[in-house]
Amino acid sequence: NAGVTQTPKFRILKIGQSMTLQCTQDMNHNYMYWYRQDPGMGLKLIYYSVGAGITDKGEVPNGYNVSRSTTEDFPLRLELAAPSQTSVYFCASSPPTGGDGTDTQYFGPGTRLTVL
Amino acid sequence: DAKTTQPTSMDCAEGRAANLPCNHSTISGNEYVYWYRQIHSQGPQYIIHGLKNNETNEMASLIITEDRKSSTLILPHATLRDTAVYYCIVRIKAAGNKLTFGGGTRVLVKP
Numbered sequence: 001n002a003g004v005t006q007t008p009k010f011r012i013l014k015i016g017q018s019m020t021l022q023c024t025q026d027m028n029h030n031y032m033y034w035y036r037q038d039p040g041m042g043l044k045l046i047y048y049s050v051g052a053g054i055t056d057k058g059e060v061p062n063g064y065n066v067s068r069s070t071t072e073d074f075p076l077r078l079e080l081a082a083p084s085q086t087s088v089y090f091c092a093s094s095p096p097t098g099g100d101g102t103d104t105q106y107f108g109p110g111t112r113l114t115v116l
Numbered sequence: 117d118a119k120t121t122q123p124t125s126m127d128c129a130e131g132r133a134a135n136l137p138c139n140h141s142t143i144s145g146n147e148y149v150y151w152y153r154q155i156h157s158q159g160p161q162y163i164i165h166g167l168k169n170n171e172t173n174e175m176a177s178l179i180i181t182e183d184r185k186s187s188t189l190i191l192p193h194a195t196l197r198d199t200a201v202y203y204c205i206v207r208i209k210a211a212g213n214k215l216t217f218g219g220g221t222r223v224l225v226k227p
Contacts, residue, residue, distance in 0.1 A: 042203065042217030043160065058214065090159050105215060107159030
């Protein structure tokens with residue numbers, strides 16, 4: 001299994017441009033997440049999905065959109081890039097919560113985005 | 117989810133045990149204690165979790181006090197590759213399984 005893969009690894013955008021960050025997992029996990037991490041800070045949840053066709057907002061959803069048409073893919077869309085969106089973006093997935101809380105989240109390697 | 121308090125940073129000698137404390141005095145009965153770590157420039161990595169009992173796996177041990185208000189992650193024989201930020205997270209079993217990351221403890225393992 002490749003686990004969670006993210007593309008691209010790096011990207012520089014100009015203000016106002018748009019782009020899609022790709023995330024794919026091959027573990028057949030129901031749950032998928034998008035986090036952002038600003039320099040020196042912890043991760044903050046942007047959006048999450050509990051299954052294909054179902055998404056919900058996290059802590060910092062403004063400026064982003066997501067879709068979940070398949071179990072494997074969970075792309076994150078930036079429509080009008082702003083300098084405040086300069087960050088490292090991590091995608092994660094996890095199986096449904098088991099009775100003992102065994103719902104480990106598996107993270108991808110991240111996408112480093114700079115908006116100038 | 118309950119809030120956690122961790123020291124900002126700590127150093128550890130290579131080959132020695134690293135003991136990472138975490139306070140979670142407002143933890144509720146159905147909240148688990150999770151530990152993740154993040155090595156520089158990588159995605160976070162799950163280490164261990166527990167509810168009441170002490171837990172051990174191939175990476176670490178987790179000691180939870182009887183009143184569950186604090187816990188300690190133990191890396192038995194720290195290596196240079198254990199240098200990372202370690203996050204203590206307490207959370208309930210809920211739809212979405214969100215993780216709330218605080219500041220964590222920055223651990224530097226020195227030769």
